[in-house]
Amino acid sequence: DQQVKQNSPSLSVQEGRISILNCDYTNSMFDYFLWYKKYPAEGPTFLISISSIKDKNEDGRFTVFLNKSAKHLSLHIVPSQPGDSAVYFCAEKNNAGNMLTFGGGTRLMVKP
């Protein structure tokens, strides 16, 4: 049973518009949430994170929202740029350990 799910395998957005990437989790013990960005043939790079004590964290064009009651995490990118085209992974950390559990990823394509 997947503890972290990204139900949309792909998303296509026009340049300048908002991209919304979603992530659902089942383990209520997760206390820290992260988003990673991955280009083909490269390792993922950290993008933005949020602690479970917050419901929003913003960094430039990127905002992460956390809805603990719904066990839902989302990443908003606005405005979207062609260079944002990549696979985005959400990840959650269990408060009992140091391991991250990753979702299956969503491939974002931003069209010029």
Add this chain to the structure above:
Amino acid sequence: SQTIHQWPATLVQPVGSPLSLECTVEGTSNPNLYWYRQAAGRGLQLLFYSVGIGQISSEVPQNLSASRPQDRQFILSSKKLLLSDSGFYLCARGGLNEKLFFGSGTQLSVL
């Protein structure tokens, strides 16, 4: 420095052959080290993690093994590769605030 060296970048191996992927890290001593795999069209799966020399924990039963002979060296091995071992292998180290820093990965194709 958080540099993670992984090699080779790509590897094509026949079924039944052995495997050795090496990862070395720079920076602080005694880092937590991880091996992840991304199979085609799938997410990142944690394979092994290590909190110190000679200490290896396996997350999933499989055809692979890991070793940590030195503080900053993490090796992924197999005695006999299977077709299902194909994938993109990533070494990572733990950082502050639960972040992971990943290497550039090795694309393994087993034919």
